[in-house]
Amino acid sequence: MAKKHHLSAVVNGEPVEFLCEARQSLLEVLRDVLHLTGAKEGCNNGNCGACTVLLDGLPVNSCLVLAVEADGCRITTVEGLADATHLHPLQQCFLEDAALQCGVCTPGFLVAAKALLDKNPNPSEQEIRFELANNLCRCTGYDKIVRAVQHAAARLREART
Amino acid sequence: MATVYIPAALRELTEGVECVKVEASTVRQVIAALEARWPALQGRLRQQDELAAGLAVSIDGAISSRGLLARVGPESEVHFIPAIGGG
Amino acid sequence: MTASAKPAASSSAPQYKVLGTRPIRHDGTDKVTGRAIYAADLHLPGMAYGRVIRSPHAHARIRSIDFSAALALPGVLAVTSAADMPDLKNKFADLGEGRVNLAHLGANCLAQGKVLYRGHAVAAVAAVSPHVAEEAAKLVRIEYEPLPAVTWVLDAMKPNAPLLHDDVFTESMGQLSDKPSNVSRHIHFEQGDVQRGFAQADVVIEREYRTASVHQGYIEPHACTALWNQDGHVTIWTATQGSFSCRQQVAELLELPVSRVTVVPCEIGGGFGGKIPIYLEPVAVLLSRKCGRPVKLTMTRSDVFEGTGPTPGSFVRVKLGATRDGKLVAGEAWLAYDAGAFPGGMIGPGCMCVFSCYEIPHARVDGYDVCLNKPKTAAYRAPGATQAAFACESVIDELAERLNIDPIEFRLKNAAKEGTRRVDGPVYPRIGLVEVLEAARASEHWNTPLAGPWRGRGVAAGYWFNIxxxxxxxxxxxxxxxxxxxxxxxxxxxxxxxxxxxxxxxxxxxxxxxxxxxxxxxxxxxxxxxxxxxxxxxxxxxxxxxxxxxxxxxxxxxxxxxxxxxxxxxxxxxxxxxxxxxxxxxxxxxxxxxxxxxxxxxxxxDPEGPTHGFGAHIVDVEVDPDTGKVTILRYTAVQDAGKAVHPSYVEGQMQGGTVQGIGWALNEEYWFDDRGQMRNASFLDYRMPTALDVPMIETIIVEVPNPDHPYGVRGVGETPIVPPPAALANAIYRATGVRLRELPMSPPRVWAALAAAGKSS
Known part of the structure; x- marks a missing residue:
């Protein structure tokens, strides 16, 4: 077995160092090495979005990123959205709007939606649907997810003004 | 007397009779009465003292989970139907 | 929105303080912060990782299994196959939802002698890491003798079809056929005098419908961890829809007392019926017993498609007769549903649901459960009802059109209500179909004109029992x-x-x-x-x-x-x-x-069902004649919830079920090649709806209280998947003048139908 690689990254604002094999994906390392199991494996080939995390602010399917590629990067997972005492407005709106049923796709949607709102604070319904089309949900039919993102966007805009 | 409907697939064994009145207070007694009248029905509705596999009993529209032990009222309507589950 | 049913909306309607409100779910914070523990998230000290080896053939005899090379790989801890399972011939277990043949259940978890579908589990290994387990799995040498395979239900019914089981016979109300057969069950219902009924009809329409296998498509693949402790007690952490059912299935398969098995249900990432059967659990238990460590097994997405239960592919023929004034007088249905590799599919409820929305005095239904070389079917949300409704509701639409009656009016004229005798015999108690159809007719959607070329509006009703x-x-x-x-x-x-x-x-x-x-x-x-x-x-x-x-x-x-x-x-x-x-x-x-x-x-x-859930859906579509793509412009789902306890989650069930139905109708299907191999076992190629494929799903909750529940609850989860395929087919017809009778109504199929009718550009 090849030697493991020694990597460092900033995960949810905290500097971390870890060892990984060259063949391990970022998703595997987050879940199995760093024990951040919020990102889920739904397909392991980039089609469901349940493993979405932010890599230097951009949404990626962490199952398609090799962990060694993340050396020196900033990574945000669903665990990094809330602060110590408050949920992120997206999380709060997902709860208020019943935008989750089984909840397994929810971490990916929340992270993807954050990426969307970071670049576009006032997206249309169509823009939300387009940006979230990388994330599959089998329970909700997307209606309440789209509404929750709209509500969170409005709440974030209010907070800024 | 309870009204018992003969499943369509068994009516060739009951001379075409679709529905009979039966003196019975449990499903076991219902089946026993049917088997007494039409011996060819033996083994078709119950096997080894259980309702036949894949079969359920509907009494007055409600599907009982008690099988042969299910109670039948004097005015009850009894049907033998396929068992259903759900997703 | 919530519309109270007229008769129930009297002053005597109960006033609730909690029911009907929308509190935040109790487990919500854990699920939006990533803290909730799903089965694959579990990590135990000393845990080993397993990998299941699956059949590359759709149908083959297993000649030999050689683990020697795998066992020689450093880090491999245990191997297993069906040889480690008890012999369970002719043993049955009552699993609440019906009796299960344990030999079949066991052979589905680890193949016995033959593999019956591509993806059928044959053996498994456990190792110190998932990657070592994966390498070891490749080193297990399995020799197969390939056999001819069959994957379409009508082909599997032919006398010369490849036979899957020599111990499966056609059962008809307790009687078995003389010879083994792929047809494992025949169901027959009849009421009234069908011949006389059709003689009374002024219009008779008879059509044939086909549907492809589709998968439940839950986002979380199956996963479990099992520990056979040194004291002989077994603990299983798993993603299951029923922890007690899982416990019983594992205990029966491994011949353990139920008290020696503890099932710890983890959070579960969707199921829709597909996480009722067990797949991985007994295999993980066998591996744990051998290596003395907790063993975790997870499926890949292609394992899920190829190794777990899709819903039956089906062929349904429906014939309905009505009088000139729009009364249904006779009906006949012939249904063949595939059961997958082992008997016991969804034909029973299919037969019971095909005419369940209507009062039809003279009716006959025949149904067949058919084994073929696909994964064993599992329940999928109103199992068996959607295929039947696609057929019946399409014929109803044609009848309404032929009789020049509004499609909702035609359904109302014939709607099942309290006192209607179903074709399978029982009489309905107080049900809400009439109220649902009236709410659909009164909806803003139905009363908003739809204009434009290649656009059309469809409607369909649907029913599920609720148990x-x-x-x-x-x-x-x-x-x-x-x-x-x-x-x-x-x-x-x-x-x-x-x-x-x-x-x-x-x-x-x-x-x-x-x-x-x-x-x-x-x-x-x-x-x-x-x-x-x-x-x-x-x-x-x-x-x-x-x-x-x-x-x-x-x-x-x-x-x-x-x-x-x-x-x-x-x-x-x-x-x-x-x-x-x-x-x-x-x-x-x-x-x-x-x-x-x-x-x-x-x-x-132990309350007795059914509680009877009725729905009606309205959909507006636009069809692109150049590509055959169907775009949904507007969708409204109406349903009787009895009492909507948490309206947001009732709406969510209606919206989610609807979108699954839309996927079934327009895109999803198992693609098999001529060797019975599924060729689209990924989310890229098995195309489930994304957020971009659907509009908002409008909902109208009707409340006709269930007299058999103190708060009137009926259950809501399954009914909404039933109407969409028929509603969409009816809408496509209004948009194009072409009737589609095969699912999915995917762009190539719609385009071909338009081309055949000379309507494509």
Missing amino acids: GLKSSASASVNADGTVTLVEGSTDIGGTRTSVAMQLAETLGIAAEDVRPQVADTDSVGYTDVTGGSRVTFATGLAAYQVGLDIRRQMAERAALLWECDPALVRFEDGVFRTDGRSITFKELAAKLHATGGPVVGRAAV
């Missing part, structure tokens, strides 16, 4: 006036909250003051699966009875305080009262220790 079955619950009163609820229904979609709300309503406290927990099989009484739209109905009933039990015990405490007869204590709006005195639930909760100790309520129920 009862067993549930247990207990609850203890805390000194601060809150209540801790323990129940056994694994929570797939927010049922902790819909159950807790019914306890809160019964106790006159806030939903937030109940803390619901889903317990393992050692910590709560037997509870049947989360399925059949039963949890809010049946486990909710258990919670209601727990509440009554607590009220009774609390009234005794109040009587003790007041030195009066407990029978004189009344409970109203969360307050215990007797002549001139009162104490709130919360105040009394603080005095329990001084009045005799803890109060724990308990209930175990």
